Amino acid sequence: MSLNKFALYVHIPFCVSKCSYCDFCSFVPKNEQVSAYLQALNAEIKAKGEFYKNYQVTSIYIGGGTPSILPKNVIFEILKNIKTNFKISGNSITIEANPNSFTLEKAQEFKEAGCNRISFGLQSHNDEILKILNRKHNFQDLVNAVNYAHKVGINDINVDFMFGVPTQDLEDVKESLNRVTNLDITHISCYGLILEPNTPLYNEVKNKELQLPSDDECVNMYDYAVDFLSKHGFFRYEISNFAKKGYESVHNKNYWARGEYLGLGLASHSFIKGVHWHNTSNFNKYLSTPLNCMENIEPETLKTAKEETIMLALRTEKGLNIQEYNKKFQSDFLKEYKNTISKLSTQNLITIKNDYIKINDFNISNAIIAEFF
Numbered sequence: 001m002s003l004n005k006f007a008l009y010v011h012i013p014f015c016v017s018k019c020s021y022c023d024f025c026s027f028v029p030k031n032e033q034v035s036a037y038l039q040a041l042n043a044e045i046k047a048k049g050e051f052y053k054n055y056q057v058t059s060i061y062i063g064g065g066t067p068s069i070l071p072k073n074v075i076f077e078i079l080k081n082i083k084t085n086f087k088i089s090g091n092s093i094t095i096e097a098n099p100n101s102f103t104l105e106k107a108q109e110f111k112e113a114g115c116n117r118i119s120f121g122l123q124s125h126n127d128e129i130l131k132i133l134n135r136k137h138n139f140q141d142l143v144n145a146v147n148y149a150h151k152v153g154i155n156d157i158n159v160d161f162m163f164g165v166p167t168q169d170l171e172d173v174k175e176s177l178n179r180v181t182n183l184d185i186t187h188i189s190c191y192g193l194i195l196e197p198n199t200p201l202y203n204e205v206k207n208k209e210l211q212l213p214s215d216d217e218c219v220n221m222y223d224y225a226v227d228f229l230s231k232h233g234f235f236r237y238e239i240s241n242f243a244k245k246g247y248e249s250v251h252n253k254n255y256w257a258r259g260e261y262l263g264l265g266l267a268s269h270s271f272i273k274g275v276h277w278h279n280t281s282n283f284n285k286y287l288s289t290p291l292n293c294m295e296n297i298e299p300e301t302l303k304t305a306k307e308e309t310i311m312l313a314l315r316t317e318k319g320l321n322i323q324e325y326n327k328k329f330q331s332d333f334l335k336e337y338k339n340t341i342s343k344l345s346t347q348n349l350i351t352i353k354n355d356y357i358k359i360n361d362f363n364i365s366n367a368i369i370a371e372f373f
Helices: 033-051 074-085 104-113 127-132 139-152 170-181 200-206 215-231 250-256 283-288 302-314 322-329 338-346 362-370
Strands: 004-012 055-064 087-097 117-123 156-163 187-192 235-238 241-243 261-264 269-272 275-279 294-299 350-353 356-359
Touching (some): 033 074, 033 283, 055 074, 074 087, 074 104, 087 250, 104 139, 139 156, 156 215, 170 215, 215 362, 250 302, 261 275, 302 322, 302 356, 302 362, 338 350
Parallel strands (some): 004 261, 055 087, 087 117, 156 187
Antiparallel strands (some): 187 241, 235 241, 261 269, 269 275, 275 294, 350 356
């Protein structure tokens, strides 16, 4: 019997401080919250491992929050528990870390636990911009962290970079990218800031205490990043993701291909057998019922499955494979979206070649993708 496959995500909701732009389920823990959470998480790992015993895990991603702030040996124990209770077929294990909470000791622990990829949240080299974002590190912390990772033999390293931040200009972007690409890393995630309602940064912009760069400035920042990174060996394979050859994120590629995934921990999302759901984001509820905390259980419809397939595929550099779409949905994509394709082709916004349809200008990708819906 062949086993089904999914990617595994583990959420660690704890941070030393809350970033001003962040609306993720994360917070600064109090007293016994960390140990109580880990107890609940490990119970969920054991139970879900038994429930999904007919699945193989193709990749593991430990995110947050800031997993690197956990006490010594906790990550080791979490991964040991996962390996005991799940069938692991893939060898990609990523962990997120903030540069200032990543020590040589942490690097060694993560390596011994099986982590072979690290994602560092930098966002900017500029201390003033980091202050606006309420980040607690500086660029030298990242340099040190990358060196620690290499020292223990973890050589697959991502750095998160953000553009479109208040007070940021093109020169800031140039300097950040220049410094980051001089490090020995394999992957860069380059995200435009999204102002989420009710975050401190959202309120500061709304109250005109801070001003965002203009849309044109953001377009210039992104276009510069694409061109600069390409010249330095980082090729875009998804709107916001750039990798050296062979170092694309295995875990994230599964999301964009609409592969199945299981989320473990507070507020984590899952997609299995055509059903989307997420765990509760209520901390006390998760602690009391980690094995029964699913919310917003939504079986997909044919319409939502098609739309999600199109949306995710068109975010990638390769685009949507028309033959795969037709086979999956017993459909004819070119007939189904004939009018939309004709309109976008006439405006030179999409290209169809070798059974793939792809977007020509990622700066207006949302508007282009919306045309299909």
